[in-house]
Amino acid sequence: MSGTNSERELIAEGPAIILVEPQLGENIGMVARAMANFGLAELRLVNPRDGWPSEKARSAASKADHVIDGTKVYDTLEDAIRDMNFVYATTARERYGFKPVRSPVFAAATLREKFKAGEKTGILFGRERWGLSNEEVALADEIVTFPVNxxxxxxxxxxxxxxxSYDWMKSGMDDVEETRFQPVEQRPSTKEQVFGLFEHIEEALDARGYFHPPEKKPKMVDNLRAVLSRRGFTEQEISVVRGVINSLDRFPRKHSKAAADSADRPSADMTGPGALENDVEE
Structure with a gap:
């Protein structure tokens, strides 16, 4: 889903993301992209297998260059968290120990409070294949685990x-149902505009021999209007539909061969099962 806009404010704050012995540059790049999506910017790598910098990481980051450019590399986990006040370790495996285990929502709220208080925090993520060791988890203050299968x-x-990162972003919102953008405001149509649409469509269809046989026209018009009035149109929607009809009107009407052939054909598609006139009960 594309949504990069360099003209808008770039959020870059919050806890550091610490990857312990990451293997593929592509994975590091995708991590950077995920961080940038939700306003995180500080990425720390502990002994990356393929070294650093990595063009594969930059490519996979999809223009999250501010994260890639600011990435720091450490030889040990101890060095990577030495300046921090509080650290979470992420894991999906059951751990036996004395550390509190938190949900992402609780952990994000805790990190937000500490961030506001000026504390330096981080979140540990383990290797792609087997995560964090018990010794590495022991260096963290608390554990955060995800509600997975x-x-x-x-x-x-x-x-x-x-x-x-998503829960971190939500923890800073006053209303979790808030969205970053809204649909274009539209005014509801008046009945006069709806009636004009009816007349426009019916005149265009009549000119092309749609109401056939003639004795069925009143019922077909009733059914057509019932379909078109099933929901409330906005002014813009009516303009769109009438624009379509105006476009069709640039082509020949009742004097065209196609219109004549249509009028002479059997009208089973208009009067048989599932046809427009049968959509509304008598």
């Missing part, structure tokens, strides 16, 4: 970062 709990690293 217990029989299939393996998450792609970028997916895990995306989920956590």
């Amino acid at each position: 217990p029989a299939f709990a393996s998450l792609n690293i970028a997916q895990a970062v995306l989920l956590m």
Whole structure:
């Protein structure tokens, strides 16, 4: 889903994302993209397998260059979190220990509070194949785990970062139902505009021999109007429909061979089962 707009404010704040021994540059790039989607910007790598920098990571980041350019690399996890006040470790596996286990919503709210208080925080993510070791989890303050299918709990690293980043973004919203943009405001049509649409369509259809045989025209008109008035049109929608009809009117009407052939053909498609006149009960 495309939505990059360099003219709008770029949100770049919050906890650091720390990847422990990531393997593929493409995965790092997708992590950077997920972070940028939800306003995170600080990425730390612990001993990346293929080194750094990585053009594969930059390509996969889909223009999240501010995250890629600011990425820092560390030899050990201890070095990567040495300056932090509070750290979460993410895991989908059951761990036996004394650390509190939090949901992403709770963890995001905690991180938001600490961020506002000026504390430096981070979230640990483990290797693509087997995650974090018990020793690495022990370096964190608390654990955050995702509500996943217990029989299939393996998450792609970028997916895990995306989920956590999403909850981080929501934790800063006054209303979680708020959206970043709204549909174009439209005015409801008046009945006069609807009547004009009826007349426009009926005149265009009549000119092309649609109401055939003639004795069925009143019923077909009633059914057509019932369909067109089933929901409330806006002014813009009526303009669109009438624009379509005006476009069709640029072609010949009743004197065209196609219109004449249509009028002479059997009218089963207009009067048989499923036809327009049968859509509304007597």
